[in-house]
Amino acid sequence: MVAIEPENQKVRWYAGPKRRFGLSQVDRQFLVIALALLFVVRLLAVFWLPFVDTTEARYAEIARKMVETGDWITPQFDYGIPFWGKPPLHTWLSAIGMKIFGVGPFGARIFILASSLGILGIIFAWVRQHRGADQALAAVVVLVSSIMFLGASAFVMTDMAMVLGTTLSMVAFYNCLNGGPTSVVWGRLFFVGIAIGLLAKGPVALVITIIPILPWLAVTGRWRRLNALPWASGLLIAAVLTLPWYIAAEIKTPGFLRYFIIGEHFERFVVSGWQGDLYGSGHAEPKGIIWLFGLATFLPWTLFAVALLPRAKTFFHETARENDGWHSYLALWTISPLLLFTAAANILPAYALPGLPAAAVLLVSLWALAWGAPGRATRIAAIAAVGSVCALFLAITVLAWFFPSTLSLKSERELVAGAQRVDPDIQFTYWGGRSYSAEFYTQGAVRFVDRTAMLEALGENDARDAVAIPRTSADELAPFLGPGFDRTDTFNDRVLFIEKSTTGAES
Secondary structure, three states: OOOOOOOOOOOOOOOOOOOOOOOOHHHHHHHHHHHHHHHHHHHHHHHHOOOOOHHHHHHHHHHHHHHHHOOOOOOEEEOOEEOOOOOOHHHHHHHHHHHHHOOOHHHHHHHHHHHHHHHHHHHHHHHHHHHOHHHHHHHHHHHHOOHHHHHHOOOOOOHHHHHHHHHHHHHHHHHHHOOOOOHHHHHHHHHHHHHHHHHHOOHHHHHHHHHHHHHHHHHHOHHHHHHHOOHHHHHHHHHHHHHHHHHHHHHHOOOHHHHHHHHHHHHHHHOOOOOOOOOOOOOEOOOOOHHHHHHHHOOOOHHHHHHOHHHHHHHHHHHHHOOOOHHHHHHHHHHHHHHHOOOOOEOOHHHHHHHHHHHHHHHHHHHHHHHOOOOHHHHHHHHHHHHHHHHHHHHHHHHHHHOHHHOOOOOOHHHHHHHHHHOOOOEEEEEOOOOHHHHHHOOOOEEEEOOHHHHHHHHHOOOOEEEEEEHHHHHHHHHHHOOOEEEEEEEOOEEEEEEOOOHHHOO
């Protein structure tokens, strides 16, 4: 059955008159239900899943410090130590969330989730405009059920806010150059997207946007239409939105621009094992592995893309003949982050994320071109794909909330909660390296020590102490705590010791 569209909606078909893409009412109902289930599962994870990754805990703690200190210009790696690694848009989103909803995972994540919903809304509206509502609905479901997008959709990090900017810029650029009465509006939105990217992750967002646009302009001959962009007003918009913060950040903490522009955007990617990182260590990977990351992040839909490979020649010829440059634009957009980071020495799988919106649209569009309306095999495969992703995330979320000991989580939530059940005013001390998760869940009320004399001194203060020691060192260090501490429980790889009583904590 072919979808019935309003008479004033322009829908272009490229699969020939006998292969129009259309969904049955049952298909649409399934996709809407799938979207609802995925949203519910991801929302449960916002509440129930602790900060299980060092990156998320670090960025959440930076946002918490922003709320605590009231410093909205310079994110702080530690109290009084500026965090120059990334611009503050994602930090602002998490900090505002915690300002409104309270300090906790929900507040830190909710506006990151809102960013991902914004991306889905942009993609749906764009695809509906150019390919109809059925393809738009299918593309949104494919995108939100891809492993990386669903996982990152409420993950406290820079990438989702940046992808909101790059997605807006890519959609706006395409619409602007295609003309129409709203082309100037779309042109200005292109620069708004650039500004979002610059405030979310910096110049890399601009580069990811330019990489697919330049060859597309050359191949399709559309470079002559660049005067359609409102350059004067657009550049002014981008400057007004971005320059005030960059200038204020450099004035407040001189040296920021040098470290951020050269260190984070050049040395990090070309110097293997870069030692200039002020806030951690480089993620050294073999060069070119970003392409494997790209395939993995798009699972389970990567398997559907593989099924299209035998028709690659046909797709190439169809793309060469099309007059709107749709598929070539999507293909270049998909691979732009992969091209950028091919030679990079320090990367993460999330670096492939900016290409996923285009990958989802491209997959659905090529599938429609190849087979038209979905058949029985396609329906079964799609149900299995969406169902498996939904079940996986739900299982992890439920286990993390109800049975956290069954998962090896890099989270201090359970340890902190266990100690606070004994004494809400207990004082936390961690042996060894810094734990951002411990800082967040104690709201900054934690000390990190690495000398045995500091352990011995805990029994002489006026507070009741909780001490977390790595399991491998617990037996060796326990004697330094003395008989005043009980070994209570083990949480992941840490053993919790709680002071029996102190003069200041007697009941």
